[in-house]
Amino acid sequence: xxxxxxxxxxxxxxxxxxxxxxxxxxxxxxxxxxxxxxxxxxxxxxxxxxxxxxxxxxxxxxxxxxxxxxxxxxxxxxxxxxxxxxxxxxxxxxxxxxxxxxxxxxxxxxxxxxxxxxxxxxxxxxxxxxxxxxxxxxxxxxxxxxxxxxxxxxxxxxxxxxxxxxxxxxxxxxxxxxxxxxxxxxxxxxxxxxxxxxxxxxxxxxxxxxxxxxxxxxxx
Numbered sequence: 001x002x003x004x005x006x007x008x009x010x011x012x013x014x015x016x017x018x019x020x021x022x023x024x025x026x027x028x029x030x031x032x033x034x035x036x037x038x039x040x041x042x043x044x045x046x047x048x049x050x051x052x053x054x055x056x057x058x059x060x061x062x063x064x065x066x067x068x069x070x071x072x073x074x075x076x077x078x079x080x081x082x083x084x085x086x087x088x089x090x091x092x093x094x095x096x097x098x099x100x101x102x103x104x105x106x107x108x109x110x111x112x113x114x115x116x117x118x119x120x121x122x123x124x125x126x127x128x129x130x131x132x133x134x135x136x137x138x139x140x141x142x143x144x145x146x147x148x149x150x151x152x153x154x155x156x157x158x159x160x161x162x163x164x165x166x167x168x169x170x171x172x173x174x175x176x177x178x179x180x181x182x183x184x185x186x187x188x189x190x191x192x193x194x195x196x197x198x199x200x201x202x203x204x205x206x207x208x209x210x211x212x213x214x215x216x217x218x219x220x
Contacts, residue, residue, distance in 0.1 A: 007045035012052050014039055016158050019058055019068055020212050026070040030059055057155040073206055079152050080202040084195060086149055087133065091178060091194035092187040094139035099182075105132050106179050113172045117161040125168070126157050132175055136182070136194070159205045167204045174200065 015035065018024045030050045032043040039046065050066055053059045060069050108128050117125055133153050137146035161168040174197040181190035 007041055008048035008052075011035075011039055011041055011045045011049035013162065015046075015049055015053060016058070017162075019053075020158075020163065022212075024068050026068050028068045029065040030068065031065075055154060056158055058158060071209070073209055076156065076202065076205055076209060079155055080198060083149065083152050084198050086145055087137065087198060088191040088195040090137045090140035090142075090145065090149070091182065092191040093141065094136045095182045095185050095187040095190040097139065098185065099135050099139040101131075101135050102179050102182060105135060106176065109172050109175050109179075113169065117168055126160050129153075129171070129175070130157065132179070136178070156201070156205060159201075159208060164204045164208050167201065170200065171197070 015024070015030070024030070030053070032046045032050065035050075036043050036046045050059065054061065054066055057075075058069060058071060059066050061067075105128065109132075112125060112128060130150075130153060134146065134150060137149040140146070159167075174193065177193040178190055178197060181187075181193050
């Protein structure tokens with residue numbers, strides 16, 4: 001990990017926190033210079049963080065400015081509606097020919113569970129989660145569906161263990177259940193496990209979003 005990438009990850013985490021806690025409100029411009037001053041960083045890592053935040057759907061470019069956009073419950077529900085239509089079917093299909101990378105991802109999940117999220121950079125959990133969902137989607141054999149799932153996943157990855165800590169161990173356990181069903185070639189079990197995982201993730205995100213929205217401005 002380079003110093004530059006580490007700073008960009010830290011900037012991303014801190015700016016996301018400012019957005020979710022209300023210090024940065026919908027419509028506010030994400031400006032490299034002013035954010036860099038607040039964070040005590042140069043423009044480069046802040047610029048990279050802003051690009052990532054825009055790709056995740058929490059900001060959008062309007063003319064010369066990238067501004068914070070509101071993330072609502074309806075958007076989360078629409079996202080998971082599509083994921084629930086696509087990903088359980090992908091898990092069933094993946095069980096027919098278990099992907100070669102499944103054992104390696106399982107080992108990474110178990111190591112993460114043993115070490116705890118605090119022992120790793122903030123985005124390690126996200127990377128493992130992303131790799132698992134991408135592997136299953138691509139194992140189903142439809143590249144277009146896999147690309148759609150990747151885009152949907154990116155729109156909710158801000159709700160990691162720092163935002164919904166109660167989902168850390170539960171999410172890992174659910175990932176292992178999905179992988180176990182795929183390893184055994186049990187398509188029905190893989191499909192059901194993926195559906196449960198997505199429903200639990202959706203409900204936790206909606207609960208966190210509701211909590212954020214009812215907090216007094218500036219509280220944590």
